[in-house]
Amino acid sequence: MTGNGDDPFLAAVKPLVDAMGGEMLPPGEAGPDDVVLSWEGADVVAVRLPQLAESLDHILAAMERKQGKPLAELDRKAKQQVVRTLEARGAFLVRHGVETVAGALGVSRFTVYNYINYANEQRARARGSEAEPL
Template sequence: MGGELVPPDQAGDDDVVLAWRGEDVIAVRLPQLADSLDHILAALERKHGQPLAALDRKTKQQVVRALEARGAFAVRHGVETVASALGVSRFTVYNYLNRENAAKGD
């Protein structure tokens, strides 16, 4: 997800400080969620070996499910970012999400 390790004395308010036996050892600086989404999309492109927009519909639906599980749609403009990467409209992304949620309800 693009996190960075920093010395605990350089940790900021948003960093996660990890302690071992009561002593601060390292801090993890997490990227902004929007940056993480870009990293996740790039990783998915590498995994599939092609741009996400070139995937077939079924694979795009699987990508949307995986992104939902990782919280991609909690990010501001997440649906728009994913839609752009997939080469579909945001309404299509919502349809993929609704279809998955309806299937879970069955």
């Protein structure tokens, strides 16, 4: 969305919209699935949220920027952490999510499933040790 570059409300919500991979539009251009944000009784901006598959690509790109290098170049432990983070964010609920993540990490689908299973085992062990009486 162009114009209103000095509007403090738009400036405040822009980082969030960018982080989600959304698009800011004038309220009059909002579609039925867009979210219209109002401030002090007036519609200020419409936010078009990305499709789930686009969100996964956006999340992977953000993780790559945060790591400072392609995800495929990370060591095994870092890749496992990426998979844990993505699982917590629901990345594997998206159709072809495992395949998309495997491609980004430069590993097989089988390896991604192993990372998921390993993380689940670690959580189960942590819960088990917390539940045992002293």
